[in-house]
Amino acid sequence: MQALTCPDCNSHIEVSWGRYFQSSFKGIYECPFCRIKSKIRIKPKIFQFCSWGIQLVVVSVIPVAFLTSAWFSGGALLAFSGVLLLDKFIDSKYGVLVEAT
Numbered sequence: 001m002q003a004l005t006c007p008d009c010n011s012h013i014e015v016s017w018g019r020y021f022q023s024s025f026k027g028i029y030e031c032p033f034c035r036i037k038s039k040i041r042i043k044p045k046i047f048q049f050c051s052w053g054i055q056l057v058v059v060s061v062i063p064v065a066f067l068t069s070a071w072f073s074g075g076a077l078l079a080f081s082g083v084l085l086l087d088k089f090i091d092s093k094y095g096v097l098v099e100a101t
């Protein structure tokens with residue numbers, strides 16, 4: 001299981017779905033142990049761009065999909081779950097927490 005490391009207390013923070021959804025768009029993770037909020041940085045940088053790209057695609061494609069056809073929105077939902085899994089994986093595998101200033 002991949003986990004992030006709190007820069008303050010060095011605790012391992014598991015990237016759960018709840019934590020992922022709360023933090024993903026702001027890029028802030030709160031340590032469940034010391035309550036310190038940290039920013040997530042993805043290394044190498046290319047994965048950071050992938051992550052941003054994924055989120056951009058998600059927010060722009062989903063509304064369009066629902067306005068078009070049921071078939072397309074079904075496919076979009078499937079793709080949506082796929083990219084979320086990928087993005088969460090990138091967060092937990094390549095994410096490094098740094099102290100928020």
Ligand SMILES: [Zn+2]
Pocket residue numbers: 006007008009010011031032033034035036
């Ligand atoms: Zn901590």
